[in-house]
Amino acid sequence: MKLQAVSDDEPRLGRLINIGLPYLWLGLFFLLPFVIVLRISLAEPALTQPPYTALWEWVDGMLEIRLNLRNLQLISEDSLYLQALLNSLWVALVGTLGCLVLGYPMAYAIATAPERQRVPLLMLIILPFWTSFLIRVYAWIGILNANGLLNGFLLWLGVIDEPLKILHTQTAVYIGVIYSYLPFMILPLYANLTRLDRTLLEAAADLGCRPWCAFRRITFPLTLPGVIAGSMLVFIPVVGEFVIPDLLGNPGSLMVGQLMWTEFFANKDWPLAASLAIVLLAILVVPFVIMQRLQQENEMN
Amino acid sequence: MLQAKDLGLALVIALAFISGPAARAGEQTVHVYNWNDYFAPDTLTGFEQETGIRAVLDLYDSNEVLEAKLLAGSSGYDLVFPTTHPFAARHLKAGLYQPLDHSKLPGLERLDPDIMANLAKVDPGNRYLVPYMWGTTGLGINPDRVHAALGEDAPLDTWGLIFDPEQAKKLAGCGISLLDDPTEVFSAALTYLGKDPNSQAPEDLEAAAELIKQVRPYIRYFHSSQYISDLANGATCVAHGYSGDILQARERAAEANKGVTVIYRVPREGAVLWVDVMAIPKDAPNPEAAHALIAYLLKPEVIAAASNHIFYANANSAATSLLSAELREDPEIYPPPEVRARLFTPSERSEREIRNLNRLWTRLKSGR
Numbered sequence: 001m002k003l004q005a006v007s008d009d010e011p012r013l014g015r016l017i018n019i020g021l022p023y024l025w026l027g028l029f030f031l032l033p034f035v036i037v038l039r040i041s042l043a044e045p046a047l048t049q050p051p052y053t054a055l056w057e058w059v060d061g062m063l064e065i066r067l068n069l070r071n072l073q074l075i076s077e078d079s080l081y082l083q084a085l086l087n088s089l090w091v092a093l094v095g096t097l098g099c100l101v102l103g104y105p106m107a108y109a110i111a112t113a114p115e116r117q118r119v120p121l122l123m124l125i126i127l128p129f130w131t132s133f134l135i136r137v138y139a140w141i142g143i144l145n146a147n148g149l150l151n152g153f154l155l156w157l158g159v160i161d162e163p164l165k166i167l168h169t170q171t172a173v174y175i176g177v178i179y180s181y182l183p184f185m186i187l188p189l190y191a192n193l194t195r196l197d198r199t200l201l202e203a204a205a206d207l208g209c210r211p212w213c214a215f216r217r218i219t220f221p222l223t224l225p226g227v228i229a230g231s232m233l234v235f236i237p238v239v240g241e242f243v244i245p246d247l248l249g250n251p252g253s254l255m256v257g258q259l260m261w262t263e264f265f266a267n268k269d270w271p272l273a274a275s276l277a278i279v280l281l282a283i284l285v286v287p288f289v290i291m292q293r294l295q296q297e298n299e300m301n
Numbered sequence: 302m303l304q305a306k307d308l309g310l311a312l313v314i315a316l317a318f319i320s321g322p323a324a325r326a327g328e329q330t331v332h333v334y335n336w337n338d339y340f341a342p343d344t345l346t347g348f349e350q351e352t353g354i355r356a357v358l359d360l361y362d363s364n365e366v367l368e369a370k371l372l373a374g375s376s377g378y379d380l381v382f383p384t385t386h387p388f389a390a391r392h393l394k395a396g397l398y399q400p401l402d403h404s405k406l407p408g409l410e411r412l413d414p415d416i417m418a419n420l421a422k423v424d425p426g427n428r429y430l431v432p433y434m435w436g437t438t439g440l441g442i443n444p445d446r447v448h449a450a451l452g453e454d455a456p457l458d459t460w461g462l463i464f465d466p467e468q469a470k471k472l473a474g475c476g477i478s479l480l481d482d483p484t485e486v487f488s489a490a491l492t493y494l495g496k497d498p499n500s501q502a503p504e505d506l507e508a509a510a511e512l513i514k515q516v517r518p519y520i521r522y523f524h525s526s527q528y529i530s531d532l533a534n535g536a537t538c539v540a541h542g543y544s545g546d547i548l549q550a551r552e553r554a555a556e557a558n559k560g561v562t563v564i565y566r567v568p569r570e571g572a573v574l575w576v577d578v579m580a581i582p583k584d585a586p587n588p589e590a591a592h593a594l595i596a597y598l599l600k601p602e603v604i605a606a607a608s609n610h611i612f613y614a615n616a617n618s619a620a621t622s623l624l625s626a627e628l629r630e631d632p633e634i635y636p637p638p639e640v641r642a643r644l645f646t647p648s649e650r651s652e653r654e655i656r657n658l659n660r661l662w663t664r665l666k667s668g669r
Contacts, residue, residue: 047395047652051372080664168522251523251666259663265369266483267659268652 041274044068071275088256092238095177099234103185111193172248185230192226329354331590334378341610348597354590362526364388371397379591385576387649390423398429398580405592408599411619430578432616438573440566441532441540441547446475458566460493466515473519476537481523483662492571499648535561548612565633574644
């Protein structure tokens with residue numbers, strides 16, 4: 001009897017740990033920070049350390065709660081915030097599509113390369129991570145400058161007569177985003193493509209489906225989970241990107257990450273910065289849910 | 302893929318071990334957070350040699366960044382260098398600094414009594430702040446290129462170079478830069494309009510915003526330290542900037558000897574006079590060492606060497622005779638009385654006014 005109880009308990013404990021750990025992780029690193037940010041977003045800025053007011057106070061046995069909702073009002077009314085949000089979503093969309101268009105063929109080429117070449121090829125994709133992200137973005141300043149590498153090369157070729165103005169434009173931001181996030185697209189796609197059952201392609205060929213048709217009807221639909229995973233890994237962080245637009249963009253290409261920086265550093269308005277973060281999170285949950293749905297449907301099929 | 306990942310991980314761990322225990326046991330460290338280009342190259346090395354305290358220097362180029370770190374708390378810095386008005390005054394109200402132990406600061410009495418009396422208005426008894434350097438915010442100009450664009454007799458000592466759309470349009474080609482600092486830019490714009498530079502009246506601020514909007518297309522960039530090298534190598538021809546920074550650009554241009562001249566002018570309409578101070582954050586890990594560094598910087602020969610290098614006037618009366626004659630007699634560094642009469646100190650604004658100003662500023666910069 002005793003023995004049975006132990007063996008009965010153990011899997012239950014194991015299951016508890018198995019299920020509990022991810023929840024603990026989520027609670028500690030997602031929910032708790034979210035609650036803290038939400039709490040700050042409802043406070044008022046103040047000249048104290050930290051620079052915002054308390055939400056509740058005990059005064060003579062009375063609990064006084066003060067919630068500041070003006071921030072959400074300001075964000076919805078002031079076009080500056082809306083435009084920055086739209087611009088962020090747009091940059092993320094262009095960046096994701098750019099990464100997909102460039103990354104898919106690269107992942108495909110690596111996945112179909114002879115076994116011995118795959119690891120070195122993947123190394124080449126991962127290699128840039130060994131240099132600081134900041135330095136790699138700075139390097140683009142040197143490349144895109146009016147007297148930088150790219151313009152120097154094009155002038156030398158005689159393709160252009162005067163330097164192209166790319167640095168400090170929206171184009172430079174696209175370039176920086178696509179460059180920086182390309183590996184995040186390639187790696188999940190590669191993982192997906194290597195698992196692809198090649199006999200399906202042979203079967204398709206036997207049934208008279210040409211390569212393009214086979215790609216369209218078999219390869220691409222089967223790698224859709226990889227496309228979705230890669231797109232999410234690119235889209236979500238790019239929306240909140242700060243470094244790339246700040247170094248490569250101009251004040252006109254304002255993204256929401258920069259606005260948050262301004263509110264946080266220049267205005268010392270932590271509550272507004274926190275409100276922006278909450279709005280951004282709410283906006284990001286929508287594509288996340290849509291993609292989740294797509295993935296589920298895909299798996300059911 | 303797995304191998305590559307493991308190798309990367311191993312490398313990261315190895316690096317962490319190599320760089321981790323860098324500080325030797327028993328060694329004292331002072332963490333200094335100062336403006337860019339604000340010490341002589343041998344200031345901190347001299348301090349290390351004399352006291353045996355290791356000095357770690359971090360840099361900022363705007364009071365706002367410093368303030369954000371201090372307000373967040375536990376910044377880890379032992380000594381910071383805010384501008385008195387309106388920043389340090391505000392920080393005192395927020396209780397960000399700890400009182401100084403005057404007995405550990407021999408040499409305090411050598412400081413300029415006028416400056417000390419002025420500081421005492423925000424810091425009664427000079428308990429928290431020790432003046433470091435002072436200067437003005439004016440115009441860095443490349444006279445050859447400005448004259449080429451505007452004509453030989455165009456006056457240079459005017460904010461009109463930036464805020465008169467006609468002149469700014471002609472100068473846009475050779476490059477105009479503004480400080481990325483709403484307080485400074487709005488003060489300058491209000492001065493140019495002949496209004497009180499500290500005005501908080503909404504209609505005055507709107508007029509200033511309108512003025513900045515008009516010349517916005519002709520401004521190449523907004524930055525608070527980039528202009529030093531750009532002026533020096535001729536990439537820009539008019540810069541709104543701090544006196545000493547522009548004089549450093551003048552020096553670099555002369556050293557490079559590529560035919561670029563840079564001059565500094567206090568605009569005749571008026572300009573900001575500021576004093577930067579030293580203060581010890583309340584939560585400084587090593588206030589002892591911070592006191593030692595202040596005491597070292599109070600030595601006339603040390604502060605004079607710094608001034609000689611960075612072209613800012615210091616507050617140490619005993620150091621004046623040690624300055625190079627070039628510096629002492631430079632009217633741009635020690636302005637004559639008629640120029641001093643045109644200088645003003647920024648007054649404090651309420652938090653709400655600052656935020657409104659900053660949001661106006663973000664919108665102006667983004668050209669909307």
